[in-house]
Amino acid sequence: xxxxxxxxxxxxxxxxxxxxxxxxxxxxxxxxxxxxxxxxxxxxxxxxxxxxxxxxxxxxxxxxxxxxxxxxxxxxxxxxxxxxxxxxxxxxxxxxxxxxxxxxxxxxxxxxxxxxxxxxxxxxxxxxxxxxxxxxxxxxxxxxxxxxxxxxxxxxxxxxxxxxxxxxxxxxxxxxxxxxxxxxxxxxxxxxxxxxxxxxxxxxxxxxxxxxxxxxxxxxxxxxxxxxxxxxxxxxxxxxxxxxxxxxxxxxxxxxxxxxxxxxxxxxxxxxxxxxxxxxxxxxxxxxxxxxxxxxxxxxxxxxxxxxxxxxxxxxxxxxxxxxxxxxx
Numbered sequence: 449x450x451x452x453x454x455x456x457x458x459x460x461x462x463x464x465x466x467x468x469x470x471x472x473x474x475x476x477x478x479x480x481x482x483x484x485x486x487x488x489x490x491x492x493x494x495x496x497x498x499x500x501x502x503x504x505x506x507x508x509x510x511x512x513x514x515x516x517x518x519x520x521x522x523x524x525x526x527x528x529x530x531x532x533x534x535x536x537x538x539x540x541x542x543x544x545x546x547x548x549x550x551x552x553x554x555x556x557x558x559x560x561x562x563x564x565x566x567x568x569x570x571x572x573x574x575x576x577x578x579x580x581x582x583x584x585x586x587x588x589x590x591x592x593x594x595x596x597x598x599x600x601x602x603x604x605x606x607x608x609x610x611x612x613x614x615x616x617x618x619x620x621x622x623x624x625x626x627x628x629x630x631x632x633x634x635x636x637x638x639x640x641x642x643x644x645x646x647x648x649x650x651x652x653x654x655x656x657x658x659x660x661x662x663x664x665x666x667x668x669x670x671x672x673x674x675x676x677x678x679x680x681x682x683x684x685x686x687x688x689x690x691x692x693x694x695x696x697x698x699x700x701x702x703x704x705x706x707x708x709x710x711x712x713x714x715x716x717x718x719x720x721x722x723x724x725x726x727x728x729x730x731x732x733x734x735x736x737x738x739x740x741x742x743x744x745x746x747x748x749x750x751x752x753x754x755x756x757x758x759x760x761x762x763x764x765x766x767x768x769x770x771x772x773x774x775x776x777x
Contacts, residue, residue: 450474450475450476450499451475451476451518451519452475452476452477452478452515452516452517452518452519453470453475453476453477453478453517453518453519453520453521454478454480454513454517454519454520454521454553454559455467455470455477455478455479455480455520455521455523456480456481456507456520456521456522456523456524456546456550457480457481457486457522457523457524457525457564458477458479458480458481458486458491458502458523459479459481459483459486459487459488459490459491459502460481460485460486460487460490460523460524460527461490461527461625461627461629461630461631461666462523462527462564462622462625462666462669462670462673463479463481463486463490463521463523463524464486464490464491464629465627465629465666465669465670466521466523466670466673467479467491467494467500468494469670469674471494471497471499471500473674475499475519476499476500476501477494477499477500477501478501478502478503478513478517479491479494479500479501479502479503480502480503480505480507480511480524481502481504481505481524482504482505482506482507482524483504484526484531484535484538485526485527485528485531485631485634487631490629507522507524507542507546507549507550508538508541508542508545508546508549509549510549511549511550511553512553513553513557516557517553517554517557517559518559518560519559519560519561519562519677520550520553520554520557520559520560520561520562521561521562521564521673521677522546522547522550522561522562522563522564522602523564524542524546525539525542525543525546525564525595525598525599526538526539526542526595527566527595528631528634528636529592529595529636529718530633530634531634532592532594532595533591533594536591536594537594539594539595539598540594540597540598542598543595543597543598543599543601543602544598544601544602544605547563547601547602547605547606548605551605551606551609551615551617554609554615554616554617555609555613555615559616560616560617560618560677561606561615561616561617561618562617562618562619562620562673562676562677563602563603563606563617563618563619563620564620564622564673565599565602565603565619565620565621565622565684566595566599566621566622566623567621567622567623567624567686567688567725567727568586568592568595568596568599568722569584569586569596569599569600569603569621570582570584570585570586570722570725571584571585571586571587571596571720571722572585572586572720572721572722572723572724573585573722573724573725576724576726577690577692577726577727577728578686578725578726578727578728579686579728579730579731580621580683580684580685580686580728580731584600586600587720590719590720591718591719591720592719592720592721593720603619603684606619607619607682610682616682617682618676618677618679618681618682618685619682619683619684619685620672620673620676620684620685620687621684621685621686621687621688621727622669622673622687622688623662623664623686623687623688623689623725623727624636624637624661624662624663624664624688624725625663625664625665625666625669625688626638626639626663626664626665626666626747626748626751627665627666627667627747627750627751627754628666628750628751628754629666629754630751632755632758632762632763633765637661637663637695637698638663638748638751639755640652641698641699641702642702642706642751642752642755643755643763644710645702645703645706645708645710646706646708646755646756646763647763647764648708648710649710650710650711650712650713651699651702651703651710651711651712651713652713652714652715653695653696653699653712653713653714653715654695654714654715654716654717654718654721655695655714655716655717655721656696656714657694657695657696657697657699657712657714658694658695658696658723659694659695659717659721659722659723659724659725660692660693660694660695660723660724660725660726661692661693661695661698661725662688662689662690662691662692662693662725662726662727663689663691663693663698663744663747664687664688664689664740665689665740665742665744665746665747665750665751666747667742668689668740668741668742669687669688669740671738672687672732672736672738672740673687675736675737675738676732676736679735679736681735681736685731685732685735685736686727686728686729686731686732687727687729687732687738688727688729688740689727689740689744690726690727690728690729691740691744692724692725692726693744696712699712700712701744701748702748705748705749705752706752
């Protein structure tokens with residue numbers, strides 16, 4: 449019988465690519481998403497597949513899946529500041545209640561579960577690059593704390609289930625990832641810059657632009673996650689690209705890549721925005737035999753082609769999602 453994998457956040461950027469990978473690997477895939485930030489367009493090509501099933505459901509409520517489940521990948525969560533600042537309570541709930549529900553399901557099904565954590569658990573780091581043994585520098589009561597602390601709690605409860613119940617768990621600390629299916633107006637650096645460039649707008653840099661990020665192409669990220677799930681390692685593993693670049697240099701790369709002539713405009717740096725972000729991937733190299741293979745030049749070229757393929761309506765629209773019904777309690 450085919451192995452069955454449950455993927456939460458299945459209609460999101462990472463989740464949809466994970467669905468593709470597991471379908472290609474011959475798994476039966478069950479996708480769950482409440483579509484707060486996900487988009488069915490990301491997975492509509494899978495609806496005709498016999499081995500793909502989708503459920504519109506909020507994992508902060510009880511999760512029931514009939515039959516066996518071999519693997520669970522928990523990727524349900526707002527992941528960009530523009531989202532989790534608008535829906536802070538739902539962000540905390542999906543990291544806590546949602547994770548609790550899925551760990552309970554994994555225990556019931558005797559399934560292995562991989563939790564999608566984030567480099568944000570390191571906060572505004574005091575060491576550089578960031579390795580997995582660093583505990584972080586996080587403002588628990590700042591505006592970004594709703595995401596950072598949700599992920600930190602997620603890691604804690606996952607390890608508690610592993611130690612107390614003997615559950616097979618995996619924890620991926622995901623660094624900035626980019627590629628096709630990113631939401632154009634989700635507030636993250638790459639879609640923001642590309643969208644502005646394609647619309648003929650000036651590129652917005654926050655602060656002086658000297659803060660750094662490290663960008664991993666989606667194909668490399670999915671490969672790392674796949675290897676981590678099938679590994680025997682239970683402690684957190686950084687999955688990201690260690691090639692660091694300043695935001696200002698990256699903005700100039702985008703202008704060159706798109707062949708546009710926009711100016712760069714500066715705005716104040718948001719509260720608690722990390723000044724450095726670069727993964728130490730020594731653990732991933734040693735345990736998973738993994739490291740990113742896609743150059744930023746190639747990855748950005750593919751990503752630009754994706755955004756250029758969007759309709760003019762999609763390129764110019766601004767997102768006006770009604771988050772109020774998800775954020776009442």
